[in-house]
Amino acid sequence: MVADPSTSDYTNLVTSNGYEPAMFDPGVTLNRATKARIADGINEILKAIGSENLDPQGTERTPLRVAEMFDELLSGYSIDPEQLLNGALFDVEYDQMVVVKSIEYYSLCEHHLLPFYGYAHVGYLPDKKVVGLSKIPRIVDMFARRLQVQERMTQEIASFLNTLIEPRGVGVVVEGTHMCTVMRGVRKQDPRMITSAMMGSLLDNPATRDEFMEHLRNPTL
Ligand SMILES: Nc1nc2c(ncn2[C@@H]2O[C@H](COP(=O)(O)OP(=O)(O)OP(=O)(O)O)[C@@H](O)[C@H]2O)c(=O)[nH]1
Ligand SMILES: [Zn+2]
Numbered sequence: 001m002v003a004d005p006s007t008s009d010y011t012n013l014v015t016s017n018g019y020e021p022a023m024f025d026p027g028v029t030l031n032r033a034t035k036a037r038i039a040d041g042i043n044e045i046l047k048a049i050g051s052e053n054l055d056p057q058g059t060e061r062t063p064l065r066v067a068e069m070f071d072e073l074l075s076g077y078s079i080d081p082e083q084l085l086n087g088a089l090f091d092v093e094y095d096q097m098v099v100v101k102s103i104e105y106y107s108l109c110e111h112h113l114l115p116f117y118g119y120a121h122v123g124y125l126p127d128k129k130v131v132g133l134s135k136i137p138r139i140v141d142m143f144a145r146r147l148q149v150q151e152r153m154t155q156e157i158a159s160f161l162n163t164l165i166e167p168r169g170v171g172v173v174v175e176g177t178h179m180c181t182v183m184r185g186v187r188k189q190d191p192r193m194i195t196s197a198m199m200g201s202l203l204d205n206p207a208t209r210d211e212f213m214e215h216l217r218n219p220t221l
Contacts, residue, residue, distance in 0.1 A: 017043040019063060029078040030071045038070055039063035073108055076145030081160075084142060088132030089165070097208070099123040099215040100136045109180055110147035116178040118192070120144075120157065123212040124167040125201055131165050150176045150195050158197035169201030171212045 019039040021032035030038070042063040046054060101121040109116050120140045143156045158172040173196045181191050201208045 017063070019043065019067075023064060025068060025071075027071050029075045030067075035067040035071060038067040042066045073106075073145060074147070076142045079142045081142070084138050085131070085135055085164070088135050090130050090132070091128055092126065092130050093128070094130065095126060095128070097123055097125050097211055097215075098130060099212065100133065101216055103137045103140050105140050105144040105174075107144040107146070107148045107150075107153060107176075109178055110149060112180040112184070113147070114179040114183070116148075116150060116176045116180075116193075118175040118177055120154075120175075121173045121216050122157065122161065122171070123202065123215065124161060124165060124170040125208060127166060127168050129165050129167070131161070136161075150174055150178075150193055154195040155197045158199055162199050167200065169199060169203065169205070169208060171198045171202035171209065172196065173213075173216060 017040045019036045021036045024032040024035040024039075026032065027035060040063070046059055046062065099122070101119070101123075103120045103122065104117070105120050106115060106117045108114065122136050122140070139160055140157055143153050143160070146153075154172050154174045157174075158170050161167070161172075162170050173194065176193045176195070177190065178193065181188055198209060202212055203209070
């Protein structure tokens with residue numbers, strides 16, 4: 001993710017439109033040099049659209065804003081899992097299913113850089129270990145705030161939890177509305193995609209999987 005400032009390409013890019021690294025905040029994920037490259041790219045897009053079609057005052061700082069925006073929207077690349085978890089793994093005797101549902105997420109599709117968003121639902125069957133409740137949405141965000149396809153994001157959340165908690169089973173169901181199929185392309189108003197990743201007993205045992213799915217179906221729970 002981080003640009004190499006020593007390459008001549010980089011030097012040409014930052015100087016061509018006048019966006020110097022120093023103009024940017026220090027950065028959450030992207031360093032200042034990378035943000036300057038992004039700003040230069042956005043400037044090229046604006047130039048291609050043509051100054052006659054743009055409001056010069058409104059768009060003057062747009063390249064800088066977009067670069068800062070990507071820094072925020074791609075922050076999932078720079079999360080340190082250790083720091084995210086902050087030791088919140090607890091030994092317990094509890095051995096029934098844990099479900100955390102309706103976790104909202106916002107991601108960007110890697111094909112068009114347009115948002116996709118919706119809800120992620122997570123369930124696991126612990127084996128003497130549970131994770132702090134708030135850490136599950138944090139884990140969802142860590143994978144959502146990257147360039148993604150929904151299937152990979154779903155799998156990554158499940159695999160991460162599986163390695164972390166070593167449960168008897170884990171399941172992740174994600175619902176997503178993709179703006180690249182809503183506002184362009186096929187232009188369908190509400191095409192929702194559902195993806196799932198089941199592991200361990202949630203994959204092997206139909207009754208366990210049904211229990212999880214029943215939790216997702218029940219609107220009052
Ligand atoms: N499976 C999957 N496909 C996705 C996701 N996000 C976007 N896509 C699809 O990725 C595909 C890219 O297809 P292309 O034909 O290369 O791109 P395109 O010409 O813009 O395609 P259209 O969207 O059909 O106009 C499209 O079918 C998108 O709907 C995702 O998370 N998962
Ligand atoms: Zn897309």
